[in-house]
Amino acid sequence: MKLLQPFRTIQAKLIIMVLLLILIALQLIGVYFISTMKSSLINSFTSGLNDQARLLTVLAASEIPKQDNAGNVEEGTSVYLSQLVGSLFGSSGTETQVLDSSGRVLATSLEEHQSYVGRKNTSLLVSRALQGISDNSEEIIDSDNIRKKVIAKPVMSGDKIVGAVYIVASMKDLYVTVERVNRIFVTGMLLALGMTALLGILIAGTITQPIKALTRQVAAVAEGRFEERVPVLGNDEIGQLSTAFNDMTDRLSEALSVNEEEKEKLASILANMSDGVLATDEIGRVIVANRRARTMLGLDDIEGKTVSETLDIDKQPVAEALQGTESQLLLQRSLGEDEDPLVFRVTLTPIRRRDKGVVGSIAVLQDVTESEKLEESRREFVANVSHELRTPLTTIKSYAEALDDGALEEPPLAERFVGVIRSETERMIRLVTDLLHLSRFDSRQAPVRRQQTDMAEMMEEVVDRFSLQLRQKAITVKVQVEPDLQKAWLDRDGIDQVLDNLVSNAIKYTLDGGSISLSARLNEAGQLAVAVRDTGIGIPKKDLGRIFDRFYRVDKARSRSMGGTGLGLSIAREIVRAHGGTISLESEPGVGTTVTVMLPPAQEGSEHP
Missing domain, CATH: 3.30.450.20 (PAS domain)
Structure with missing residues (x-):
């Protein structure tokens, strides 16, 4: 298959096609020409022999009848016939015999065949000639492999056949001539094929070179190289094809660029x-x-x-x-x-x-995880608010009905009922206040008013506000502020509320005789870390993840009995977030709870929230 690879190119196919066409044409012309020439030479050769034979029959017609009484030809006649055939055919190498009516040889043109004189020629052509048939000829090949032409014609004396002329002529020169012409023709054909091949290469090159250029450009386009161009060498069909291909390359380059840009846009959109x-x-x-x-x-x-x-x-x-x-x-x-x-x-x-x-x-x-969580939170919030409001409203309604039914007539009982109504009303007020507070944070309508605050003073004031509850439960309090931490830039009222909620919860869930510690320091990152630690009952691990959710209570009955709304830690988280900080809680049941507030450093005039 590798040997046939070069012949699969268009150039080789064109050259081979042209050579085959020329070869077939020359072969047809050669066969026709050589056949015609050969036939012409043979006909001319045969015609010459016939003319010579007819001439000899005319000359011999007057001599053959001269015979003696025994039927033998006279000696003078025999000499004459020998001279006649010798003068006519001796130099051409043609053997000519003159025969009498019985077929005996009277004279021959070849010296080496003089022994044939007097013998009878038994050739079929001689027999036909002696029978009066004048058109007798054939070609034979002798023992030397030489083709010869044989002609026999009757010799007529008046209406009587008196003998025959027998001619055997070699056709060697004729066929040598034909062979020479054949060699000349083959030589000319080979020269013509060589010239044709050379011209075919040149002509095929004018066709295949643009095609090769197109092929290279197609390969370049397939590899993504659109800057190359096919040379346009003319305005013929190949030139028009080259021009069209260059235009197609430009349009394809533009289309691919647009497609690649759109693809990158789509990939970027999908990725982001x-x-x-x-x-x-x-x-x-x-x-x-x-x-x-x-x-x-x-x-x-x-x-x-x-x-x-x-x-x-x-x-x-x-x-x-x-x-x-x-x-x-x-x-x-x-x-x-x-x-x-x-x-x-x-x-x-x-x-x-x-x-x-x-x-x-x-x-x-x-x-939709967040939206589902928000929807769940909304449903839970509505349910919690409804529950938180329904309980005090039911209590107020019950006690109001009791007063209306006659409890007002008993002052001690009426006073206790009015106290319960007052307590539940205050509880609802606290709940609505906390909800409004959270609503302001949600709508970002609670501005942070920063001011320089003495941390030690603020934490001492928080402890003073809860001194009565601390003494009632015999809880000891410890306040620790780093010496380097003098003042911080923060919203005093907001952080006060955060600390109040954290200390209030610590007091609620710390048993009598426990301890609470408040600390403030700066960590390595420069953040203000405020921590409230207690030795209370702690929070189960399963509740730590939701401890800052609104209305979430670890012990709902106890929290409600202590007057809590379940919103204190949620409000604290929102206030800390408004400062750009974080709040975290660590707890272990039976050991205690630590709540840490981390506030970023801020200075007066800064752009921190």
Whole structure:
């Protein structure tokens, strides 16, 4: 196959085709020419022999009849005939015999065949000639492999056949001439083929060189190199093809540039979408997945899997999408034991192509975890508010009805009922006040008014405000402020409220004789760290994650009996967040609880919130 490789090029095919056409044409011409020439030479040779034979029959017609009484030819006649055939054919190498009516040789032109005189020539042609048939000729090949022409003609004397003329002429010179002409023709044909091959190479080159240039340009375009151009060498068909190809290269370059730009835009959009996207083929296998989808599903190798396998859902919605029906699913996926489950909405949409119908589907994964949490929080908040308001309102209604039914007539009982109504009313006022406070934080309508605050003085004032409750439960309090920490730039009223809530909770859940410590210091990052530590009953580990949620109580009955609304820690967190800080809680049941507030450093005139 490698040997045939060079002959598969267009140039080789064109040259071979032209050579074959020339060769066939020359062969046809040669065969016709040589055949015609050969026939002409043979006819001319035969015609010459016939003329000579007819001349000899005329000359011999008057001599053959001269015979003696025994039927032998006279000696003078025999000598004459010998001289006659010798003078006519002796020099040409042609053997000529004159025969009498019986077929005996009277004279021959060859000296070496003089012994034939007097013998009878038994040739078939002689027999036919003696029978009066004048058109007798044939070609023979002698023992020396020489082709010869044989002619026999009758000799007529009046109407009587008196003898015959027998001529054997060599055709060697004729065929030598034909062979020479054949060699000349073959030589000329070879020269013509050589010239034709040379011209064919030149002509084929004018065709194949532009094609090779086009081939190189096609390879360059296939590799993404559009700057090269095909040379236009004329205005013929190949030149027009080169021009058209250059135009096509320019348009293809522009189209690919636009396509690449759109592809990059699409890839950037997909990579930075907040929603996950999975694109499938016509049988539901994932062919494209963006980064967000991999993060949401916790998978790296998604391509090649089916959507139902990737999302761990039933195959029916995917099959419906591939049939042209859009559908939505709400899925929940757990990413880890310590992490909250991820909730996302999956929208399955078919991909349609104008000429092929549905060729795949798009699965859009929208993270609705936060919205679901917010919705759950909203429902829980409404339920909690309703519950918190319903309890005191029910109590107030009951005691008001009791007063209306006659309790006013008994002053001690009426006074106690009025006290309960007053207490429940104050409780509702505190609840509404806390809700309004939280609402202002949610709507960002609670500005932070920073001022230079003496931390030691502020913490001592907090302890003084709770001195009565501390003495009642025999709780000892310790305040520690680093010596280097003199004043801090913060909202005094807001941080006061945070500390009040934290100290109030510490007192509530610390048993009699316990201790509470308040500390303030600067950490390595320059942040203000304020901590409230108690030796109370502590908080179970399962409740630590929700301790700052609104209305969340660890011991609901005890908290409500102590007058708490379940909003204190939520308000504290919002105030700390408004300062740009964080609040954290560590607790161990039976040991105590530590709440730490971290506030970023801020100076007067700074842009910190």
